[in-house]
Amino acid sequence: MKDSEFTIAWSSALLMGTLYLVGGLLWLAASLGLPIPVPSVADPMSAFVLVIVAVIFFSGVRPLRKGDRNGFGFIAVGVLLAGIMFGLQLVILSTNYLGWVLGLEDWVSWDAVSNLTPTVWLFLFVLFLFAIARAVEGDGEGGFTKHLLGG
Amino acid sequence: MMDSVFLHRYLGLPIFLVIMWAMFHFTFTASLVFMAMIEEAFAWLGGLTSQIPIPWLASLLTDGIVGGVGFIVVFLPPILFMYLSISVLEDTGYLARAAFVMDKVMMRIGLHGRSFIPLLLGFGCSVPAIMAARTVDGESNRLTTILVTPLMSCAARLPVYVLIAGVFFPDYAGTMVFVMYILGIVMAVAMALLFKGTILQGESAPLIMELPTYQKPTLHGSFRHAWERGFLFLRKAGTYLLAGAIVLWILANTGPAGFGVDADESFIAMIGNLGAPLFAPHGFPWQIVSALIFGLLAKEIVVEALGIIYSVQGEAAIGTVLAMALSPLSALALMVFVLLYTPCIATIGTIRSETGSWKWAGFSVVYQVVLAYLMSLLVVLVGGLLLA
Numbered sequence: 001m002k003d004s005e006f007t008i009a010w011s012s013a014l015l016m017g018t019l020y021l022v023g024g025l026l027w028l029a030a031s032l033g034l035p036i037p038v039p040s041v042a043d044p045m046s047a048f049v050l051v052i053v054a055v056i057f058f059s060g061v062r063p064l065r066k067g068d069r070n071g072f073g074f075i076a077v078g079v080l081l082a083g084i085m086f087g088l089q090l091v092i093l094s095t096n097y098l099g100w101v102l103g104l105e106d107w108v109s110w111d112a113v114s115n116l117t118p119t120v121w122l123f124l125f126v127l128f129l130f131a132i133a134r135a136v137e138g139d140g141e142g143g144f145t146k147h148l149l150g151g
Numbered sequence: 152m153m154d155s156v157f158l159h160r161y162l163g164l165p166i167f168l169v170i171m172w173a174m175f176h177f178t179f180t181a182s183l184v185f186m187a188m189i190e191e192a193f194a195w196l197g198g199l200t201s202q203i204p205i206p207w208l209a210s211l212l213t214d215g216i217v218g219g220v221g222f223i224v225v226f227l228p229p230i231l232f233m234y235l236s237i238s239v240l241e242d243t244g245y246l247a248r249a250a251f252v253m254d255k256v257m258m259r260i261g262l263h264g265r266s267f268i269p270l271l272l273g274f275g276c277s278v279p280a281i282m283a284a285r286t287v288d289g290e291s292n293r294l295t296t297i298l299v300t301p302l303m304s305c306a307a308r309l310p311v312y313v314l315i316a317g318v319f320f321p322d323y324a325g326t327m328v329f330v331m332y333i334l335g336i337v338m339a340v341a342m343a344l345l346f347k348g349t350i351l352q353g354e355s356a357p358l359i360m361e362l363p364t365y366q367k368p369t370l371h372g373s374f375r376h377a378w379e380r381g382f383l384f385l386r387k388a389g390t391y392l393l394a395g396a397i398v399l400w401i402l403a404n405t406g407p408a409g410f411g412v413d414a415d416e417s418f419i420a421m422i423g424n425l426g427a428p429l430f431a432p433h434g435f436p437w438q439i440v441s442a443l444i445f446g447l448l449a450k451e452i453v454v455e456a457l458g459i460i461y462s463v464q465g466e467a468a469i470g471t472v473l474a475m476a477l478s479p480l481s482a483l484a485l486m487v488f489v490l491l492y493t494p495c496i497a498t499i500g501t502i503r504s505e506t507g508s509w510k511w512a513g514f515s516v517v518y519q520v521v522l523a524y525l526m527s528l529l530v531v532l533v534g535g536l537l538l539a
Contacts, residue, residue, distance in 0.1 A: 045326040049172060052165050059162060073152040080153075081169060088177040099184035106187060 010064035017057030024050030086123035163252040176325035182228035193221035215400030222458040226310035235377035242368035273303030291353030307450035318470040434481035484527040491523035
């Protein structure tokens with residue numbers, strides 16, 4: 001692997017980690033009642049989980065800077081956890097939509113924005129970063145995706 | 152490469168907790184709509200049965216069967232979602248890694264590594280989990296595992312958590328359910344430590360296991376597993392819980408003065424009032440105490456009994472009466488009590504057969520009830536002090 005490939009990898013890990021850390025801390029602050037303009041419902045536990053995902057991304061930066069391929073594992077697990085939370089939130093959004101469509105009492109005043117938590121939009125940023133990394137490095141043998149999957 | 156992260160010395164445990172939390176958050180939140188749909192269906196059915204011109208039959212069907220069994224069936228969606236999540240985790244190969252991660256924690260405090268596998272199975276049902284303790288080496292290690300496995304929160308307790316958390320902590324309901332499961336693990340580890348240090352001293356050995364390769368879970372396999380467990384729950388609801396509902400309805404409608412008395416003068420009130428003074432510090436009225444006593448048979452009966460004793464149908468209605476009967480602190484204490492006291496009569500029987508001794512089965516019941524009582528009391532006392 002070339003040094004430039006590791007640079008792209010650790011920069012991505014650092015960026016993803018920073019995004020989740022900032023997102024998590026802002027959500028945590030908003031959940032604790034501080035006047036932070038984060039469009040989401042109060043949920044300190046979910047916010048804390050984002051901080052843990054950030055720590056996982058950050059843990060990959062050091063080995064990748066040293067040229068250690070094991071650092072890709074941290075990005076892979078971070079993306080996986082972020083993806084799981086994103087997917088589960090979409091399922092929750094879908095079930096709430098179903099309740100709204102059926103006109104169930106507790107869902108009459110439901111609106112989709114309340115379910116678009118930072119878990120959703122942060123992962124969209126991660127996908128964007130992932131796409132950039134793939135575009136820069138390519139996806140063939142030795143490409144970014146291959147590294148993440150341990151190939 | 153991913154194993155170096157999932158089994159990481161420092162990150163392994165937080166990752167395990169994040170996955171567990173995501174599972175319970177999803178289980179609770181995604182099932183709400185389906186619970187509401189089933190509830191509406193039973194409310195409609197209850198409306199029909201209440202029109203029956205024979206009063207006692209109308210009451211039996213409406214308050215006893217629809218209000219009792221129907222109310223417990225409302226909790227089928229969270230049970231299905233939880234088993235679906237566990238099945239996905241198992242199929243991917245992560246659950247074996249979770250056992251490995253927890254093994255490190257358990258070994259650090261001198262416990263047997265292999266013990267965590269039965270404990271993990273205890274999230275589903277205590278009976279097979281206790282049987283799985285046969286794989287644990289050493290008599291003291293095996294006995295310790297058997298004794299602490301019932302502290303792991305089984306699926307039958309889930310309806311109680313979902314009901315109480317939904318009523319008293321609606322904004323953090325998923326997190327509250329997660330906290331209960333974590334508390335179960337913490338108490339199991341703490342009690343194991345106590346037993347190993349006192350009555351069941353013995354050597355600990357590290358866990359040696361072959362980790363399965365990561366697999367992509369199949370929708371068919373995961374849904375089939377979830378449905379199999381859900382079907383077992385429905386069969387239980389249609390047999391034991393139906394019988395339990397009828398017995399509870401009879402006890403709630405008969406008393407020394409005969410049939411058709413108020414619940415306050417019924418046999419079930421007499422049973423509840425026997426234990427009520429003990430639970431006065433917890434803030435549990437006799438209705439809750441009765442439900443807990445009958446919950447010794449099976450945990451699903453706690454929720455079923457509440458519906459029958461309060462003679463209301465549906466989560467919203469029972470939520471209203473519970474909100475009047477309990478403070479949020481007492482509600483939390485109730486969740487802790489349900490988590491820690493004996494899961495069911497089948498568990499007691501399994502402990503008896505696995506240990507070959509009524510002494511250990513009896514000890515298990517006594518220590519769990521005492522532990523549940525003290526821990527729930529602690530919640531009320533400490534919570535009261537903090538709020539004051």
